[in-house]
Amino acid sequence: MRWTIEVPDGFALKPIVLSHGWHQCRPFEWHADTGRLVRVLRTDRGIRAIELHQLPMGSLEVTLLNASSILDPAETAWIDSAVARILAFDIDLSGFHALCASHPELEAVPRIGAGRLLRCPSVWEDMVKAICGTNIQWKQAVTLINRVAELGDPAAEERHRAWPTPEQVAAAGPEWLREKCRLGYRSPYVAELASRLVSGDLDTGPIERNELDGPETRRFFLSVKGIGKATANLLAILYGHYDQLSIDSATYNFVGGKYFDGEKPTDHQITALYEPFGEWAALAYWYDAMLSWWWPSIEADLA
DNA sequence: TTCCAGGGGTAGA
């Protein structure tokens, strides 16, 4: 089964897939050679694996990988809305793209259709992955995340698994996360997050419905144990609030190397550097780092 | 062996 989805003007699939490390984590699967993004989704009818591919005229082609499944219009519409969430169709980048035009170092951003950041279908999944990425090398974080993903339900007759639900993680418990996933001291944080979602003590609805402003969004994420300032800011950035940078060890390395002669800058110095970008500060930093670091290696691939 | 990674919680000032 195959259909197409219309995309916002100037949208490009590859830049958002490669915007950060989520595409390396199951149940995402990025095939760089063919430019296809596979994602497993849990609908109210079952576990579906879809493959996204951008057509030459811009729109997205969706291929259902569950060969024996036929979707009704309601389920197809649900998948379309999930794709829109993952690929941040709702984000209006026109202000940022206009700003990039007057900054030579960011000139490539609008030209290649970059600026959006890849999200998971649920805030729950974004939060777990963010917690797993704290104080750890990213490659190792991917290993942790993929072990947690093994808890998810498999699609019938397919190798794909959905991301586990909060109920599944809460039932598995902190010891399972520690011993089987090797989450270490992060395991009680993830277990508590799952339990709070199951009990209704925490509700991600306001984030999903985009009802909160930047400060409210950051306060929401900070209320979760295991999520501190850097991670809360990162998650707020994923949900469209760019006025506060997420400063982590990679930020010190990049900004120190490029602007402070190799010396580690203070948080205040970093903030001051991108303050002129105002509400777009975090994106300005993000693509400053991206274009300087590893973007050149893939830029030819994007042309 | 020691250091530290895409930090955060906690106690004490």
Added chain:
DNA sequence: TCTACCCATGGA
């Protein structure tokens, strides 16, 4: 608000 100190894990 700021600073030590501790926290699991495994790669470098």
